Amino acid sequence: MIRILFLTILIGIGLGLAAWLVLAAQFAVAIATREGALIAAPKSAVRDDLPDAVTAFADKGLSGGETVATVRFTQDADMQRSPGQDWLPLTARQVVSASAPGFLWVARQGGFGPVPMVRVLDAYDPQRGGVLAIRLLGAFPIGTLSGGPADRAEAMRYLAELPWCPDAILTNHDIGWEKTAEGFAATLGTKGGEARVEFTFDSDGDIIAVSAEERPATMPDGTTALLPWRGTMGDYDQMGERRVPRRAEVGYVYDTGYAPYFRAEITQYEVLR
Known part of the structure; x- marks a missing residue:
């Protein structure tokens, strides 16, 4: 009886390990496919139709490079x-496309050696759309958001993080720009509707705040609502070949007020040729 119980436990462990290996491999392939497509994108020509303040900000971020x-x-x-x-x-790594809308953010929380406790994929490109996928042990789904709302939300993230990729400001011809009372707004068309983010500039011409009036947000009860979205950027510094903000924070405005949900510091930066 004990032997049968022991064999049953071993079989269960083996099946669980096999399931983990398959799901982890599938998730890794999905990440690698998106990342490879972003890295393989060709370079685009520099735009000549941008507002002067936007061009000046991007040129400063470029630090004299190409x-x-x-x-x-x-x-x-x-x-x-x-x-x-x-x-x-x-801890996270992020790849951002400058020539066309697209980014990939892969984060890890906790874990044991190479196995994360939680792995998160946040990504967008026009062909595959937007996705937020959370995986326990890098394999087992515990949360996924995709479809129209995800397309719009992730495109907004791409726009809001343009200060981290001045090359995209200068070479992404899909982004629309318009003057606002506080600065300028950037727009992108998506399958989920128009993504629009407004930028506030300081007296030195740096972007210090981002905002959107209606960004899809997942509520505590699992439903999706359109909420005001706010963010700040600062501590501009030379990171490799680019001058970018080292720190950022974003959050939603609820009935009870503003509540941040994400804050980050850039630790390493590189351009990919």
């Missing part, structure tokens, strides 16, 4: 899944 098609950086970050919950420390 534009590239893709940039990559790493972050130390903290994320809060819902207001009032504990902040979770993360």
Whole structure:
């Protein structure tokens, strides 16, 4: 009887390990496919139709260098899944396309050696759309968001993080720009509707704040709502070949007020040629 129980436990462990290996491999392939497509994108020509203040900001970020098609950086970050919950420390890498809308952010929280406790994929490109996927042990789904709302939300993230990729400001011809009372707004068309983010500039011409009036947000009860979205950027510094903000924070405005859910610091930065 004990022997049968022991064999049953071993079989269960083996099946669980096999399932983990398959799901982890599938998730890794999905990440690699998106990342490879971003890195392989060709370089685009520099635009000549941008507002002067936007061009000046991007040129300052370029630090006298030439534009590239893709940039990559790493972050130390903290994320809060819902207001009032504990902040979770993360390490992340991000790849951003400058020539066409697209980014990939892969984060890890905790874990044992090469196996993360939680792995998060946040990504967007016009062909595959937007996705937010959270995997326990890098394999087992514990949260996924895709479809029209995800397309719009992730395109907004791409726009909001343009200060981290000045090359995209200069070479992404899909982005629309218009003057606002506080600065300028950037727009992108998506399958989920128009993505629009407004930028506030300081007296030195640096972007210090981003905002959107209606960004899809997942509420604590699992429903999706359109909420005002706010963010700040600062601590501009030379990181490799680019001058970018080292720190950023974003959050939603609820009925009870503003609540941040993500804050990050850039730790390494590189341009990909």
